[in-house]
Amino acid sequence: MNDDTVGAYVRVAGYGYHDRPYYSVKREGFTTYLLRLQVEGQAETVIDGRRVPLGVGDILLLAPKQPYELRIGDPSAYQTPVRSADYYIFCDGPWLDAWWRDRCRPRLATIPLDDGMLSLWRQVAWEKRRIGRTDERISDYLLRVLCLFIDRSLDDWQTRLVSPESLAAHRMKRFIEQNIGDELTLQDVADEVGLSVSRAVHLFKETFGCTIVQYIVDVRLKLASDRIRFSAMTLEQAAESAGFRSYSYFYRVFRDRYGVSPKQYRQQMQ
Structure with missing residues (x-):
């Protein structure tokens, strides 16, 4: 060809x-x-x-x-x-x-x-x-x-050969992704795989190189940025639908991640 x-x-x-x-x-x-x-x-x-x-x-x-x-x-x-x-x-x-x-x-x-x-x-x-x-x-x-x-x-x-530990870590990751718009606690994630919170936190960090909390915020930011870029949602709706309950917190972590405010990000993508 x-x-x-x-x-x-x-x-x-x-x-x-x-x-x-x-x-x-x-x-x-x-x-x-x-x-x-x-x-x-x-x-x-x-x-x-x-x-x-x-x-x-x-x-x-x-x-x-x-x-x-x-x-x-x-x-x-x-x-x-x-x-x-x-x-x-x-x-x-x-x-x-x-x-x-x-x-x-x-x-x-x-x-x-x-x-x-x-x-x-x-x-x-x-x-x-x-x-x-x-x-x-x-x-x-x-x-x-x-x-x-x-x-x-x-x-x-x-x-890929998946060990029981790796399988549990991926189950936690998938659980977070499937429930990202809801209130999520470390206990919720640990309960999904039947581990203690301390063991779940250690296993997740060991497997993926970031903490469970960091990953939750990361996924929520990516979802919110997609909605700001591709949908007609207001900035507040985009943040809330991605799981952020406080817009001021969302604004701060969004600006830290992307270097611009949510409004400026939308304007740049138009």
């Missing part, structure tokens, strides 16, 4: 946040590939007639014409608050056809949400939002890199 041509087209890309029940079905599938990554809360899909839960780090990989169904919360109880967020990319092109055929692709898999992976999803979505200034070649290569990162993450995750 000639690398000077566009081989992977990003047709639609974005960030979705749902605070009310939601239901979508397309039994005949889409005309493009769909990549969807759950980054907060929970959802549910249907694979081969079975209802399958989607948690943080779960990625849906759908080829054209594969059936699609997504449920968030109970659509019959629309006023019931829920919390779910995801990145999605509808894409096609000859490079993607070759990438898909290269191996047997799972419809659903779990990948670790490291900074490199998440930054690629964000960049693909942001590039597509650059109205009047988009460059299909940039989107093309960003998407190719993302697909290769997905492959590497799947290979690493599936072949």
